[in-house]
Amino acid sequence: xxxxxxxxxxxxxxxxxxxxxxxxxxxxxxxxxxxxxxxxxxxxxxxxxxxxxxxxxxxxxxxxxxxxxxxxxxxxxxxxxxxxxxxxxxxxxxxxxxxxxxxxxxxxxxxxxxxxxxxxxxxxxxxxxxxxxxxxxxxxxxxxxxxxxxxxxxxxxxxxxxxxxxxxxxxxxxxxxxxxxxxxxxxxxxxxxxxxxxxxxxxxxxxxxxxxxxxxxxxxxxxxxxxxxxxxxxxxxxxxxxxxxxxxxxx
Amino acid sequence: xxxxxxxxxxxxxxxxxxxxxxxxxxxxxxxxxxxxxxxxxxxxxxxxxxxxxxxx
Numbered sequence: 411x412x413x414x415x416x417x418x419x420x421x422x423x424x425x426x427x428x429x430x431x432x433x434x435x436x437x438x439x440x441x442x443x444x445x446x447x448x449x450x451x452x453x454x455x456x457x458x459x460x461x462x463x464x465x466x467x468x469x470x471x472x473x474x475x476x477x478x479x480x481x482x483x484x485x486x487x488x489x490x491x492x493x494x495x496x497x498x499x500x501x502x503x504x505x506x507x508x509x510x511x512x513x514x515x516x517x518x519x520x521x522x523x524x525x526x527x528x529x530x531x532x533x534x535x536x537x538x539x540x541x542x543x544x545x546x547x548x549x550x551x552x553x554x555x556x557x558x559x560x561x562x563x564x565x566x567x568x569x570x571x572x573x574x575x576x577x578x579x580x581x582x583x584x585x586x587x588x589x590x591x592x593x594x595x596x597x598x599x600x601x602x603x604x605x606x607x608x609x610x611x612x613x614x615x616x617x618x619x620x621x622x623x624x625x626x627x628x629x630x631x632x633x634x635x636x637x638x639x640x641x642x643x644x645x646x647x648x649x650x651x652x653x654x655x656x657x658x659x660x661x
Numbered sequence: 662x663x664x665x666x667x668x669x670x671x672x673x674x675x676x677x678x679x680x681x682x683x684x685x686x687x688x689x690x691x692x693x694x695x696x697x698x699x700x701x702x703x704x705x706x707x708x709x710x711x712x713x714x715x716x717x
Binding site: 466467468470471474475478513514517520521524525528529531532630634637638640641644645647648650651652654655 | 662664665667668670671672674675678679681682683685686687689690693694696697700703705706707
């Protein structure tokens with residue numbers, strides 16, 4: 411037996427839905443408590459942070475807007491990795507992971523757009539501009555909605571899995587476009603100030619609350635994602651059991 | 662509208678959206694568990710359960 415076969419066996423064994431339900435059931439309470447605690451600390455640090463010398467108190471919006479934008483992209487990246495799992499290993503749990511991340515990613519993208527608009531109005535003097543950053547994030551939101559519609563259009567989840575995985579991977583091209591849009595084009599949106607090669611340009615008094623809020627949002631995402639994955643596994647089990655019952659009646 | 666109003670609206674919208682997602686996932690989970698319990702009460706088992714006698 412080759413090393414590849416052994417590692418694939420270990421991987422598929424770990425990704426067994428029943429084993430996943432047991433493991434996630436044990437992890438979830440700790441993850442939920444950690445999410446609430448880090449979120450509480452992050453919110454406290456955000457409100458204790460100083461007002462910006464130019465933007466005043468509206469800089470408080472940054473602590474919820476920037477993590478929402480990070481998570482909108484991270485959630486799509488998680489879906490892209492899961493889609494590789496669907497196409498290469500054809501493992502149903504990979505499709506469960508991609509599908510159940512969709513509404514959560516759509517919610518974070520929506521929040522990123524909404525809070526950005528609420529920050530833009532007092533600082534830029536406009537709710538919205540069709541610049542490269544805002545437009546590419548709006549395209550990301552439409553892609554989330556399109557993928558949700560694709561899953562809803564097909565009754566059988568196994569039939570939707572492959573086209574959704576291909577579409578997700580094609581759409582992944584938008585993630586580097588969002589990230590580098592502020593460098594490649596002239597945008598009203600400011601350039602990157604945290605994830606830069608030469609280090610963050612934000613003062614530590616604002617950077618640390620932002621990073622803690624980023625961690626809190628990440629924990630919230632994984633908590634919600636694990637919960638949604640468990641629901642999707644149960645949904646598929648109900649479907650399989652109903653089909654089995656219908657077949658036994660038909661015999 | 663004052664700057665405080667923009668900040669308040671942003672935080673309120675974030676709270677409502679995230680709590681909404683959480684509640685919808687909780688309700689979905691409760692409904693799926695109820696369906697599974699009903700099917701099992703009718704004596705319907707998954708193929709793997711009937712083969713191994715596993716309860717999960």
